[in-house]
Amino acid sequence: MIKEEKMEITPTLFAVVAFIAFSFQYMSVSMGLGYGTVLTPLLLIIGFAPLQVVPAVLLSQFAGGVIGGVTHHRVGNINLDFRRDDRFIKERLRGLGYLPRSPDAKVIFILAICGAIGALVGVFCAINIPKLALEIYIGVMVLGIGILILIRRHQEGTLSWKRLIGIGLLGSFNKGISGGGYIPLVTGGQIISGREVKSSVGSTTTTVAVTFACAVGFLGYVLIKGDIYWMLVAAAIIGSVIAAPIAARMVKRIDAKRLKFAIGIGTSLLGALTIAKAFFL
Secondary structure (H helix, E strand, O other), rough: OOOOOOOOOOOOHHHHHHHHHHHHHHHHHHHHHOOHHHHHHHHHHHHHOOHHHHHHHHHHHHHHHHHHHHHHHOOOOOOOOOOHHHHHHEEEEOOOOOOOOOHHHHHHHHHHHHHHHHHHHHHOOOOOOHHHHHHHHHHHHHHHHHHHHHHHOOOOOOOOOHHHHHHHHHHHHHHHOOOOOHHHHHHHHHHHHHOOOOHHHHHHOOOOOOHHHHHHHHHHHHHHHOOOOOOHHHHHHHHEEEEEEEEHHHHOOOOOOHHHHHHHHHHHHHHHHHHHHHHHO
């Protein structure tokens, strides 16, 4: 294994990283935009090595996601009722031992299972996919989701559980392999599948969905790589944890139609910037 040279983090750089993490976690929790999708390349541009950056992004997003998810639930953006849904199981899923009661909890439960599978596959594939191909692939996908949100922002529909499973697997694979690409894809994917916009944001950034994928991905790096740059991790966690509850409360106050439009614009820009970075940075 090639040993990467660590970039030393000064007190000033520590504060800068914490502020950047705060800014991107705020956008992530409030609008479902990509924390890791933007933070990962920016930390690389600053000078940190890829295997320093990705574990720090994963663990800091886990910490911020837990706080953001609890706040989303408390202010009413989502309803996290994880008690067993006996009625649904008896009527449709007799062989399944557990399924949570509320629709938001069902979505999160499915995304969590998909997140564990996709993140582990992504971690093991990380060293085998060319960086340019990966960035173009994520950029095109996120750009396409953003455009579809804008085209279909006035349409209402019913959530497709099959689409949700596919979106969860694909998004968590992106997260495990690059530290990014999960939130804009999964948030946008739920919206264009017919899910209500505030529930889509809350369910994606909440306690179990993206955070479970982050936790599994981080543990994968600990087991495979072992050497984690904890100073970078600490700086990112501080910014992420401070931003999460503030952003979740903002979602409660904003109009859903305006939020959907903002998510469409922001997701499209993230996709376009990711593609541009692949060719020009």
